[in-house]
Amino acid sequence: MTSIFLDGKFVGTTAEPQKIVNEIRVKRRTGIIPNQINVAYHQHLDEVRILSDSGRVRRPLIIVENGVPKLTKDHVEKLKKNEIAWNDLLKMGAVELVDSEEEENTYIALTEKDLTPEHTHLEFDPSVILGLSASFIPYPEFNRGDRVNYGAKMVGQSIGIFSTNFLSRTDTKSNVMLYPQKPLVQTHAYSIFPYDKHPSGNNVVIAVASFDGYNMEDSIVINAGSLQKGLLWSYMYRTYETEQKRYLGGQEDQIGIPEAGVRGYAGEDAYKHLSEDGISNPETNLDSDMVIIGRVSPLRFLGTMDKFVTGMENIRETSVRLRHGDHGIADRIFVTDTTDGTKLIKVVVRDMKVPEIGDKLASRHGQKGIIALVVPPEDMPFTENGIVPDVIFNPHGIPSRMTMGQLLEIIGGKVAALTGKPIVSPAFSPTSEKELRETLVRNGFRNDGKEIMYDGRTGKKFETQIFIGSAFYQKLDHLVSNKIHARSRGPVTLLTKQPTEGRSKEGGLRLGEMEKDCLIAHGASLALKERFDSDKAVISICSVCGLVAMHDKIKNKKICPIDGESKIIDVQMSYAFKLMLDELKSMMIYPKVIVGEEE
Amino acid sequence: MSEQSQTNSESGLPSRLVEEIEQVSREKKLSKEKKEKLIEEVKKVYQQSIFEPGEGIGIIAAQSISEPSTQMTMRTYHFAGTAGIKVTYGLPRLIEIFDAKKEPETPMMTIYLKKEFNNATEAAKLAEDVVEKKILNVTKRISLNLNENSIEFEVIDKRRIEAVSKAVREFLKNVNVKTKDDKVIVIPKIENVKELQTVKEKILDIHVGGIKDVKNAIVRKDGEDWIINTIGTNLKDVFIIKEVDEKRTYTNDIHETYTILGIEAARSVIIKEALKTMQEQALDIDTRYVILVSDMMTLSGEVNSIGRYGVAGAKTSILARAAFEETIKHLVRASIRNEVDNLQGIFENVMIGQVAPSGTGMFDLIVKADEEKE
Known part of the structure; x- marks a missing residue:
């Protein structure tokens, strides 16, 4: 007997599972049962699973019977004329939505040509095997598979318009592109997905050439x-x-604006750009570490001495400051209350990011690169017609990566720019290369997309012709201005007196274990010592007991708390080591420092 | 190594290099001046390749081995469905060697034959003899006789029935063993069926012939030599066989080599196996680095692993050991035993922020300036 489960609950058994499943499917297709129902018969488990709950991902498929798709030309015509809609197709039993369970019982043909009587369903288009990001890539079937993968990944990192209501949102961090465009070479996905509302890049004129050494690697x-x-x-x-x-x-x-005298008060200048409520005015220019919201907090823990310090209130300055290394302009300010009734302030800071040396750009074919040189337009190469490329892409990026889709996109972009019509070229049913070449010739260009170009600096003709066209480029969310970091001297951590870590704390770059080994391997002991000197300290040590001595302030003399006025020797060591000695003492281990004689 | 490093006192070159120069100059019929020039050139190159005092050879060796090793990816772990003999190689094998594992995952022997037996028939015969036979391999059928509380089994080769019954008698005490036609009947004086079953399992595992632990043997021809490759090793028993050339016969088990042939042989096995493993992966590292590592492993007269129980655990400095692994153990032990760290190693000095005694930090100026004036 086959068990039947409805939404995971056992409801009964049957001797004819296939019959039940078929019956449910027929009834669903004829509209007797709601189309949200999916049913699957798992032969190996001897189970029938009927599912009607929410949260299942379902995908549309064309129903096929005896090798003939139920969706006919007639349907398509009517759809075009707006006589019927999607739901009508569902009711007619021409298409259906299949979930992951029911998918196990199907045999799906990718194209109409592949259909045999065994097939149960037909894909709408072979390009539906790609996910959202990947279906934004034009000519993917001309690229090597991994490049499509990289390209899809980078589409996800591109800066565009992620949400049309970004002006009323307060995301912790977001990027919005100022002048986005629709690509000249598109796929079906661009019309299905509301790409008009969420564009992600610009069309650029791209020349495949080298420019001195500035576009290598x-x-x-x-x-x-x-x-x-x-x-x-x-x-x-x-x-x-x-x-x-x-x-x-x-x-x-x-x-509010902290008053002078508060602990941590940063001086009048630090607060002068704040309005009287202590919050930056909109359109205030803010620089790294500047106060955005002035604030003071009560001291949580009072030290023993603090109780006796007079003239200083027990409050501390805790203003909200701009992140270290950031710049920007206060854009929008929200003042409201939380559900607990406390005052809540949000300040959105905006910073304009013009592409600069170090920013990461990428086409849709996994061809990413870093801007290495910004060339004045008069120095850029130009064509006979006076076209100056926006971007010069190094030809060495092509042979090893074999992104032929990129080349086709460049030709396609050129054709689209010449004809004024975007090229729609979905995966597996592309606009043919031949057609593109013919259109180029019709418009008075060479069929291979190459043009004679001249050096902008010398005016001399280049010996070779250069492949030039238009491609869609994205700016990825890896901007140098958010990553640039350097330090010479700077803050140290309280505990170890070693430099802090991380850009936001103005930290140093760690010279790790393996880097240390390299210095040893080179025999550069003195360089190594210098590297690790960041926390060096001179510690006074009693020559008798080998423990840290103390400084008697009244007598202005160093004495050992155990051996009194014994000989005390100053030893240079890293502070972290002194800390370790202290920690050893705390675990009842006596680390006696045996000091040698001073030279 | 010791032979190689013997230097010719006259030229300061290793004797092997001097011999080679002699040979070349003889072959090419070099004149005296030309020969001297050659010696000069060789000297120059030789002296350039010698380590300088204070150079961190240990770290350089470690880096020279470990950098290529990182390129041996984890792919060597999985060979699902591959037919033939499974052999550990790649990174797992390298780890096995340097960790000085007691038993290699795939122990193997390469048996060479003495000159007079070095032919196909002898090799094939020996290969068959060498493989261990257990009762399991020589019996047709085994059954429990519950009426008489006995175990009966039929032997395939009737001629060996006496040997088999003798082996059982020797292995199991307090047992009555009888033979009847081609059947061996064992009466273990046990009435419990469960125990009878365990005795049956034991009987099947009794060694009756061949060499213990050798599971498989394949004959191969390598140049002039007929070689028997085996899975499983047992050098001791193989050496007794008169056809075997014990001078060349080899096992990949480091510890077995050590117990039977001694520490020098074990050192050679470590070098040979490590180099072989690297070369299989098309990684070219200098032999000297591996020699240094295996010297460290065998320095104490027995095989030590690289790691906390071996070479790294034998460091003199408490601080260096505590910083490596098992911090608390080393610190507590040092405090109980009143140990002293003389801060003579590199690691300790890096830790406390002083100049490490290696490279430029190794040397001090001992001539005083005012003495020089005189």
Whole structure:
């Protein structure tokens, strides 16, 4: 007997599972049972599973019977004339939505040509095997598979318009492109997905050439003129927020300009750009570490000495400051209350990101690169017609990666720009290369997309002809201005006196274990010592007991708490080691430092 | 190594290099001046390739082995469905060698034959003899007789029935063993069926012939030599066989080599196996680095692993050991035993922020400036 489960619950058994399943399917297709029902018969488990609950991902398929698809030309015509809609097709039993369980019982043909009497379903288009990001790539079948994968990954990182209501949102961090465009070479996905509302890049004129050495190893040469016209500009929004927190004992944070005398007061200048409520005015220019919201908080833990210090209130400055290394302009300010009734302030800071040297750009074919040189437009190469490329892409990026889709896109983009009509070229049913070449010739260009070009700096003709066309480029969310970091001297951590870690803390770059080994391997002991000197300290050590001595302030003399006025020797060691000695003492191990004689 | 490093006192070159120069100059009929020039050139290259005092050879060796090893990816782990003999190689084998595992995952022997037996028939015969036979391999059928509480089994080769019954008698004490036609009947004086079953399993596992632990043997011809490759090793028993050339016969089991042939042989096996493993993966590293590692492993007279129980655990410095692994163990032990760290190693000095005694930090100026004036 076959068990039957409805939404995972056992409801009964049957001797004829196949019959039941078929019956449910027929009834669903004829509209007797709602079309949300899916049913699957698992022969190996001897189970029939009927599913009607929410949250299942289902995909549309054309129903096939005896090798003939139920969706006919007639249906398509009617759809075109707007006489019927999708739901009508569902009711007619021409298409259906199949979930992952029922998919196990299907035999799906990819194209109409493949159909045999055994097939149960037909895909709408072979390109549906690709996911959302991958279906944005034109000519993917001409690329090597991994490149399509990389390309799809980078589509996800591109800066565009992620949400049309971004002006009323307070995401922690978001990027919005200023002048986005629709690609000249598209796929079906661009019309199915609301790409008009969520575009992600710009069309650029791309020349496949080298430019001195400035575009080797995947770097990109970009036209300064194009940048001045707004190519790939974007805004970065970052939200800073604070709550007026309440503490035990009736104390609370105070939002406002801190008064002079408060612990940690940074001086009048640090607060002068704030309005009287302590919050930056909109359109205030803010620089790294500047106060955005002035705030003071009560001290949580009072030190023993603090109780006796007079003239200083027990509050501390805890203003919200711009992240270290960031810049921007206060854009929008929200003042509201939380559900607990405390005051909540959010400040959105905007920063304009014009592409610069170090920013990451990518086409849709997994061809990413870093801007390495911004060239004035007059120095860029130009064609006979005076076309100046926006981007110069190094030809060495092509042979090893074999992204032929990129080349076709460049030709396609050129054709689209000449004819004024976008090329729609979905995966597996592309606009033919022949057609593109013919259109180029009809418009007075060479069929291979190459053109005679001249050096902008010398005016001399290049000996070779250069492949030039138009491609869609994206700016990826890896901008140098968010990553650039350097330090010479700077903050140290309290515990170990070693430099801090991380860009936001103005930290140093770690010279790790393996780097240390390299210095040893080179025999550079003195260089190694210098590297690890960041926390060096001079520690006074008693020559008798080998423990740290102390400084008697009254006598201005160093004495050992155990051996009194014994001989005390200053030893240079790293502070972290002194800390380790202290920790050993705390675990009842006596680390006696045996000091040698001073020379 | 010791032979190689013997230097010719006259030229300061290793004697092997001097011999080679002699040979070349003889072959090419070099004049005296030309020969001297050649010696000069060789000297220059030789001296350039010698380590300088204070150079961190240990770290250089470690880096030279480990950098290529990182390129041996984990892919060597999985060979699902591959037919033939399974052999550990690649990274797992390298780890096995340097960790000085007691038993290799795939122990193997390469048996060479003495000159007079070096032919196909002898090799084939020996290969068959060498493989271990257990009762399991020589019996047709085994059954429990519950009426008489006995175990009966039929032997395939009737001629060996006496040997088999003798083996059972020797292996199991307090047992009555009888033979009847081609049947061996064992009466173990046990009435419990469960125990009878365990005795049956034991009987099947009794060794009756061949060499213990050798599971399989394949004959191969390598140049002039007929070689028997086996799975499973047992050098001790193989050496007794008169056809075997014990001078060349080899096992990949480091510990077995050590117990039977001694520490020098074990050192050679480590070098040979490590180099072989690297070369199988098309990684070219200098022999000297492997020699240094295996010297460290065998320095104490027995085989030590690289790691916390071996070479790294034998460091003199408490701080260096504590910083490596098992921090608390080393610190507590040091404090109980009142140990002293003389801070003479590199690691300890890096830790406390002083100049490490290697390379440029190795040397001090001992001539005083005012003495020089005189």
